[in-house]
Amino acid sequence: MSSAPEVLKPLKTWSHLADRRKRPSEYEIVTVNLHYRNRDPNIPWELDPDIPMNKWYRKYCNESPLKHPDWDSFRDPDELIYRTYNLLQDGQEAYVRGLLDQFSDRGHDQTIAPDWLPVLARLYAPVRFPVHIVQMVSCYIGQIAPASTITSCANFQAADGLRWLTHTAYRTAELAKTHPAAGFGKNERQLWEEDPAWQGFRALMEHVLVAWDWAEAFVALNLVVKPALEECVLGVLGEQARRHNDTLYGLLSQAQMRDAERHRRWAGALIDMAQSQEGNRALIDGWIAKWQPMADRAIEAYCAALPEAGAAELVKTRVAAAQAAMVQYR
Amino acid sequence: MTSLKQDEYYDLIRGVNWTPKYVPEEEIFPEEMSGSRGIPMAQWEAFDEPYKVTYGDYVQTQREKDAGVYSVKAGLERANYVKTADPGWVSTLQAHYGALAVAEYAAATAEARMARFSKAPGNRVVATFGMLDEMRHGQLQLFFSHEHTRLSRQWDWAHKALYTNEWAAIAARHMFDDMMFTRDAISTAIMLTFAFETGFTNMQFLGLSADAAEAGDHTFSNLISSIQTDESRHAQQGGAILKVMVDNGKIDDAQHMIDVIFWRTWKLFSVLTGPIMDYYTPLEHRKQSFKEFMEEWIIGQFVRQLDDLGLKKPWYWDTFVADLDQAHHAIHVGVWFYRPTVWWNPAAGASPEERAWLEQKYPGWNTTFGRTWDVITDNIVRGRLNMTLPETLPLLCNMSNVPIVGTPGDKWNTKDYPLVYEGRLYHFGSPIDRWCFEQEPERYKGHMNFIDRVLAGLVQPPDMAGALAYMGLAPGEMGEDAHDYAWAAAYQRKAAE
Numbered sequence: 001m002s003s004a005p006e007v008l009k010p011l012k013t014w015s016h017l018a019d020r021r022k023r024p025s026e027y028e029i030v031t032v033n034l035h036y037r038n039r040d041p042n043i044p045w046e047l048d049p050d051i052p053m054n055k056w057y058r059k060y061c062n063e064s065p066l067k068h069p070d071w072d073s074f075r076d077p078d079e080l081i082y083r084t085y086n087l088l089q090d091g092q093e094a095y096v097r098g099l100l101d102q103f104s105d106r107g108h109d110q111t112i113a114p115d116w117l118p119v120l121a122r123l124y125a126p127v128r129f130p131v132h133i134v135q136m137v138s139c140y141i142g143q144i145a146p147a148s149t150i151t152s153c154a155n156f157q158a159a160d161g162l163r164w165l166t167h168t169a170y171r172t173a174e175l176a177k178t179h180p181a182a183g184f185g186k187n188e189r190q191l192w193e194e195d196p197a198w199q200g201f202r203a204l205m206e207h208v209l210v211a212w213d214w215a216e217a218f219v220a221l222n223l224v225v226k227p228a229l230e231e232c233v234l235g236v237l238g239e240q241a242r243r244h245n246d247t248l249y250g251l252l253s254q255a256q257m258r259d260a261e262r263h264r265r266w267a268g269a270l271i272d273m274a275q276s277q278e279g280n281r282a283l284i285d286g287w288i289a290k291w292q293p294m295a296d297r298a299i300e301a302y303c304a305a306l307p308e309a310g311a312a313e314l315v316k317t318r319v320a321a322a323q324a325a326m327v328q329y330r
Numbered sequence: 331m332t333s334l335k336q337d338e339y340y341d342l343i344r345g346v347n348w349t350p351k352y353v354p355e356e357e358i359f360p361e362e363m364s365g366s367r368g369i370p371m372a373q374w375e376a377f378d379e380p381y382k383v384t385y386g387d388y389v390q391t392q393r394e395k396d397a398g399v400y401s402v403k404a405g406l407e408r409a410n411y412v413k414t415a416d417p418g419w420v421s422t423l424q425a426h427y428g429a430l431a432v433a434e435y436a437a438a439t440a441e442a443r444m445a446r447f448s449k450a451p452g453n454r455v456v457a458t459f460g461m462l463d464e465m466r467h468g469q470l471q472l473f474f475s476h477e478h479t480r481l482s483r484q485w486d487w488a489h490k491a492l493y494t495n496e497w498a499a500i501a502a503r504h505m506f507d508d509m510m511f512t513r514d515a516i517s518t519a520i521m522l523t524f525a526f527e528t529g530f531t532n533m534q535f536l537g538l539s540a541d542a543a544e545a546g547d548h549t550f551s552n553l554i555s556s557i558q559t560d561e562s563r564h565a566q567q568g569g570a571i572l573k574v575m576v577d578n579g580k581i582d583d584a585q586h587m588i589d590v591i592f593w594r595t596w597k598l599f600s601v602l603t604g605p606i607m608d609y610y611t612p613l614e615h616r617k618q619s620f621k622e623f624m625e626e627w628i629i630g631q632f633v634r635q636l637d638d639l640g641l642k643k644p645w646y647w648d649t650f651v652a653d654l655d656q657a658h659h660a661i662h663v664g665v666w667f668y669r670p671t672v673w674w675n676p677a678a679g680a681s682p683e684e685r686a687w688l689e690q691k692y693p694g695w696n697t698t699f700g701r702t703w704d705v706i707t708d709n710i711v712r713g714r715l716n717m718t719l720p721e722t723l724p725l726l727c728n729m730s731n732v733p734i735v736g737t738p739g740d741k742w743n744t745k746d747y748p749l750v751y752e753g754r755l756y757h758f759g760s761p762i763d764r765w766c767f768e769q770e771p772e773r774y775k776g777h778m779n780f781i782d783r784v785l786a787g788l789v790q791p792p793d794m795a796g797a798l799a800y801m802g803l804a805p806g807e808m809g810e811d812a813h814d815y816a817w818a819a820a821y822q823r824k825a826a827e
């Protein structure tokens with residue numbers, strides 16, 4: 001007989017964090033290693049191994065061509081947890097509320113130039129649809145990602161998509177009050193579905209909704225689709241708004257761009273981590289090459305409808321720069 | 331100020347359905363993920379939750395709520411309630427956190443399923459908040475339990491339990507995965523947000539919060555009642571989805587899903603919540619019995635909600651009501667007897683005073699479950715502790731994954747309800763568990779419960795030592811009697827006289 005086994009001693013933290021030299025942060029305590037479906041990659045869910053959802057998670061998460069031996073070692077560079085996300089965004093929302101109220105009190109919408117109003121109606125108000133799809137695809141990445149630290153980033157990104165949707169809905173309703181004949185709050189779905197300016201983005205976004213492999217969905221959305229959309233509707237549209245005395249949208253779009261910059265930070269960190277493994281860089285480049293032409297067509301169609309010329313080239317340059325920054329994250 | 335009122339722009343937030351063109355609708359919303367059941371996209375736009383929030387309200391309210399619970403925690407940190415709490419209460423906390431903290435974080439995936447795949451745009455909006463809520467619940471409960479890891483290795487299970495093959499963890503996963511993570515968006519809305527969150531979460535998060543307040547554990551009481559305020563908000567999705575289902579002739583589908591998951595939830599709560607309310611929580615802090623909480627929250631409130639939607643009580647209602655006097659008492663004996671196989675220290679709750687309370691709350695307890703405790707008590711009094719510990723493994727139900735139990739004594743009714751399906755023999759603890767299996771055998775047929783794994787040779791050696799190793803339980807983690815048998819002292823004195 002062997003001697004009685006040793007009684008396990010209490011630890012200062014979770015056992016999965018205990019053998020590091022560093023004391024774990026609050027972020028690590030509450031974010032790392034939370035997908036218990038990773039316990040058994042062959043049977044993610046504790047039911048019949050071959051139910052459709054087990055097959056779905058095996059195929060699109062565990063057997064993704066993008067490989068890493070330890071996705072759970074990913075860390076969000078912003079180390080956001082639920083508590084700090086709300087702190088951060090409540091502050092940002094207070095700023096936006098202040099903007100909206102101040103401009104409303106000054107009668108901003110009455111002063112919008114007649115040539116700018118149709119631009120807002122056509123190229124701004126329908127933004128509800130693509131940012132909602134950003135929300136939806138981020139929710140997909142959140143539910144299919146191989147590590148809880150990735151899921152948390154994707155889920156906050158989804159919430160930011162809802163934030164942008166909410167701002168757009170608010171402004172649309174406000175503009176409709178002052179300019180009831182301009183179609184605000186009425187025409188957006190039709191514009192999204194039929195206006196040539198939007199068909200590039202609509203095609204792009206409908207396709208990214210069915211990128212089921214978690215890593216392809218992430219690369220397509222965060223490295224291609226989002227930068228393209230953001231540089232169009234937050235970037236150049238915001239800049240042209242300022243030059244047309246729509247200072248409010250200039251500031252609002254910048255406020256939203258802060259979220260996008262944070263998304264690019266975590267995406268860059270994740271790409272950086274993935275690239276430490278052989279073969280991944282080629283895979284990522286391949287996905288970018290696959291999605292970029294469709295994104296370019298979306299950018300061209302949208303920018304062609306903007307009042308100022310040359311926007312498409314500007315957006316493409318910025319998207320390329322954003323991608324380069326994410327791919328060479330460090 | 332001239333801010334818009336919420337109702338002036340809320341419909342634009344949720345007015346985001348469009349008709350896909352470049353990719354077919356059925357590819358963007360695959361039926362296995364969406365579960366729209368032939369109800370057209372436009373019909374789902376009728377989804378309407380009664381209590382609405384917008385993003386700005388959400389982050390503000392939630393920031394304030396978090397400030398509240400974290401400051402209560404900080405304020406009471408020095409008092410270190412858990413260090414001096416009754417061991418039965420500590421076990422309550424450990425069982426609760428282990429079964430729920432990581433599962434709640436996972437529940438964000440269920441909300442994300444709805445936020446991505448529901449054809450109801452309003453559902454996609456509310457579920458995004460629900461997804462954030464569940465991250466909150468997971469993270470708060472991990473943070474609050476983490477500070478106790480220094481006290482005993484059992485606290486490590488607040489994080490680790492669901493990663494193990496401990497039998498109760500398998501049972502919890504089997505039920506949670508069935509309800510939350512492996513179904514389409516509409517089923518998830520009905521099963522998780524309606525059946526589970528509208529009904530049962532009140533039991534755990536308000537009932538237990540009341541006990542915690544009585545016990546003086548204000549940190550925990552505050553924490554879980556704050557969680558329930560989120561639950562009751564995002565639970566609204568279930569009723570709103572059910573309304574669309576009912577209005578589109580799918581009431582039978584809805585009823586069927588509720589019938590399946592209500593039973594599964596009941597079985598899980600009879601393991602998780604029943605014993606902690608009626609046995610672990612110190613007698614003087616028990617606000618109500620488990621049965622009384624069930625009568626208030628489930629038989630009262632939940633049934634009213636079913637009525638409002640034109641739905642019926644599950645078909646096995648009388649059996650369920652009768653089970654309120656049985657299931658958790660039986661499971662409690664089992665868990666206490668098999669105490670080395672759980673990550674907390676079960677409190678027997680069988681002192682003379684506690685037995686008097688049980689007899690009062692559950693008339694007839696003494697002549698049924700009391701008899702089992704008579705034998706256990708007698709063995710303890712005679713110093714035969716080995717006879718109060720398990721040597722063999724129990725028969726487990728292939729649906730609930732918990733031991734097949736019944737009422738002992740004169741009303742002995744423990745029975746296996748077997749089923750042969752595609753040549754394999756399955757065991758069930760009740761005809762209703764077997765009925766659940768028969769509804770969708772493909773979901774369950776290839777799953778192996780703990781005993782199946784022993785028989786398949788996965789547990790080596792195939793005895794108690796091998797079982798404990800397979801479950802990941804080492805000395806320092808395995809359960810012992812919470813009070814080191816102090817509850818039996820009165821019987822010892824009596825025997826000595």
Ligand SMILES: [Fe+2]
Pocket residue numbers: 434437463464467557561
């Ligand atoms: Fe929750």
Ligand SMILES: [Fe+2]
Pocket residue numbers: 437464527561564
């Ligand atoms: Fe919930």
